[in-house]
Amino acid sequence: MDIEAEIRALQLDSAEDDKGTTIPEDAKPEEVEMKEKVEEVEMTDKVEKEGRKDEVDGKSQPVQAEPKVKDKEVAALEDAEVPDEMESQNKRHLNVVFIGHVDAGKSTTGGQILFLSGQVDDRTIQKYEKEAKDKSRESWYMAYIMDTNEEERVKGKTVEVGRAHFETETTRFTILDAPGHKSYVPNMISGASQADVGVLVISARKGEFETGYERGGQTREHVQLAKTLGVTKLLVVVNKMDDHTVNWSKERYDEIESKMIPFLRSSGYNVKKDVLFLPISGLVGTNMKTRVDKSTCPWWSGPCLFEALDSIEVPLRDPKGPFRMPIIDKFKDMGTVVMGKVESGSICEGESLLVMPNKAQVKVLAVYCDENKVRRAGPGENLRVRLSGVEEEDILAGFVLTSIVKTIPAVTEFTAQLQILELLENAIFTAGYKAVLHIHSVVEECEIVKLLQQIDPKTKKPMKKKVLFVKNGAVIVCRMQVNNMICIEKFSDFPQLGRFTLRTEDFVLRGKQIVVNLIRSCWR
Ligand code: GTP
């Protein structure tokens, strides 16, 4: 394998942000189908298998592997008989993930959206108000719309990704409400990997913005993860503007915006093209469905949240590409049912496909999009696919349902370009480094086998000197290894299946992480 050739190719792919800084992102445009549907979002059962314990409020508790509404969804799936074609739905569909530091107001804002769009009636709100009061969590009643399980309501913290739908004039939205607590980052990853658009919720309340933005705060970690997971557009909502420490202060809003912009840029977002800031109060519902009144906020003349969501444009994906659907989960239901988001190509009932890396040839018995049975579905759709030819036990989250003719490579070793974004203070990055690799629905231990070359950030060319270790901010090409076969693609071929994140338990516990991007070549 010619590393030099790979590195040369790599130079051609580099993208630049609007300040001319190198960003570890797509030369190739992101491709997203406009009419999208989503299925259940949940953490992978890997987390459960790993037996990971999580800390909330200093207490240890297991992460739950069951999706919030799986039972309901499964029932819907069994009942579904309508052979709807996707084309019959003329509104475009977007998956929006709500991310940000714990208690920023993600669930409250999500709940308020549902209330304002008429999905929740006054009586239910009154019921939630009473329930929240009984739990001494008065102000959490709006969050109860999204936080549906008892544990979440008692603790006031989202654990599993909540899911809900609402519509505007032009678009059907699926909201994915991610947890902000650092113990639940794997759940957040699962939610973000199914979204194209992110709403980054930031609390403007005194002290809260600061904690979230600190190194180790989830504002930073979520932004970096979202970028590598394919969230191409971000709405940054500066929330809690009604709070008495904020009082719709322009100074506070400007301060937050001016601190966030350089950080977003360094995380790979093109701030001019892909990011929009706006102030809201999720709790009161201000500047959400209608623009904020001048008497409340004289200085804001930009859009409200609904307008901003409506205006987001995501480019179309190619439905004719080779079929790729990373599997997020599987279960038994009159055969084997796999769930996942189609990253490329289309799927048809009756078609033969492969499950990789175990090379099981399967037949597509049925395809479900939300509760609807469909004959075919295109890229961007979140699906449940019933298969014959493979046992449920033989499939793991992270496997990929793929076309037979143009199948996906399965590897244990590959060459990648990494940009090291956050290392512990004074730490160095070298061969032998172990971390957890997150790539599409794969979560796998990996090791850096060899550092091959360092890239000069100015010239973007490989540096001549031999590289044994690097520090924060470095861009390097290195060889990586995993114990089990994983299915990955070259970034230049399939950005969604070629970009990844590395984390280590230690770093996450201490609230630090490194994020790396771009698989440049695979060893086949
Ligand atoms: P996690 O799910 O744990 O990450 O938190 P979250 O981001 O979903 O926050 P949540 O919606 O649960 O709200 C946390 C607290 O902030 C609650 O007490 C809310 O009432 C409060 N809050 C949320 N939005 C606003 C707002 O716009 N104004 C004010 N004053 N308080 C808010």
Ligand code: MG
């Ligand atoms: Mg929440």
